[in-house]
Amino acid sequence: MIIVSEAPFDPGALLSEFSSGRTEVGAVATFTGIARAECGEASILELEAYPGFTEAEIGRIAEDARRRFELDDLLVRHRIGRIAPGETIVFVATAAKHRRAAFEACDYLMDYLKSRAPFWKKEHGPAGARWVEPRAADHADIARWDKETSR
Amino acid sequence: MIIVSEAPFDPGALLSEFSSGRTEVGAVATFTGIARAECGEASILELEAYPGFTEAEIGRIAEDARRRFELDDLLVRHRIGRIAPGETIVFVATAAKHRRAAFEACDYLMDYLKSRAPFWKKEHGPAGARWVEPRAADHADIARWDKETSR
């Protein structure tokens, strides 16, 4: 399931729902991205999506991840709008029979979301607002998967 | 925090508590291990620990992970006793400033728990009970970290 919305959410509630009732899965990995205060440097994060297009693009990579890592299930929830420090920005959960697949798929989805998913991010801080582009580390992270042979 | 106990637990409730109130962390990774039914092959899992020793050994590797990956915090909760399919066996959460550290530390802790932590596991199935040793894949997983140079 892929949800992009302005509503705040609790990652724990999503994990409870995602992991319950699974008797054939074995492994659930999650990632939660939280807005950082950067010691006062960034007070509010503003995230913009292209409604419809953003969900569809994430859906394409999610299908890719399902096949590539033999996932049983996955969940991506991404917040947009104005987000305060300590609030959750993104939550990804993956379910697989074995833990390596669950970990790698979760890692892969986050690398994609961080560098190639259609979101635009603005930081509002004491010195004004600025649009943020992916860090060099994010580009390096996603490039790992391009180089790899199929698993 | 490291908890080894017979009490069932909800991984989502642990994640809610672990992730709330963090304004300087950014990244939380988790892993949840769930008892599998194996299509009826294994109906009950029985896990044994050495009380005191098991927590202390996990504590040593947790301290190692904190230093190695520059973690802000971590949580390991492991169930012992009789566990039914669909119930949670183990939950690991890691918190760090950046997601790579959180993912790698979570992965590292799970590899350790799966192959070197002092637990003994018995599967009770229709064909009787048998003690389980780590799979070859578990040994290969933990060996990855021995070969790596420090990060």
Add this chain to the structure above:
Amino acid sequence: MAKVLLFGPLRDLAGWRERDVEDATSISGLRARLAEEDERLGEALSAPGVQVALDQAIVRGDRPIGVHNEVAFLPPMSGG
């Protein structure tokens, strides 16, 4: 006439997010039309890294556009 959408820094630069633009029959024509009104916006729309989505699908190169099309200009993306 096509519906035009701007995202991220392009929206701030232009001062609008969504508009109907008349008299454009191709993406290149649309860019030229917007550049006439606002030279800095015109340059920004042609900058490397800015992708174009036609009816929610990324397209490369020029394309004809008509009344019912939606054209979005997408600056470099940056997820959560």
Add this chain to the structure above:
Amino acid sequence: MAKVLLFGPLRDLAGWRERDVEDATSISGLRARLAEEDERLGEALSAPGVQVALDQAIVRGDRPIGVHNEVAFLPPMSGG
């Protein structure tokens, strides 16, 4: 006398989990003493992969033991 603990398959093999064992002043002596009572258990306690913890710390090789020591025999471990 030392307190002896067995885990996992060793416990099933012996039929007990915890016992006080008298007349043993070293780990090797303790193994020999248990082997006298139960030959299969004695072999299992000496198998490769079985570790020994003395007062909750893994030890290799032989060690003297006394009244207040706790000796645990740990077969190959297998986490969650």
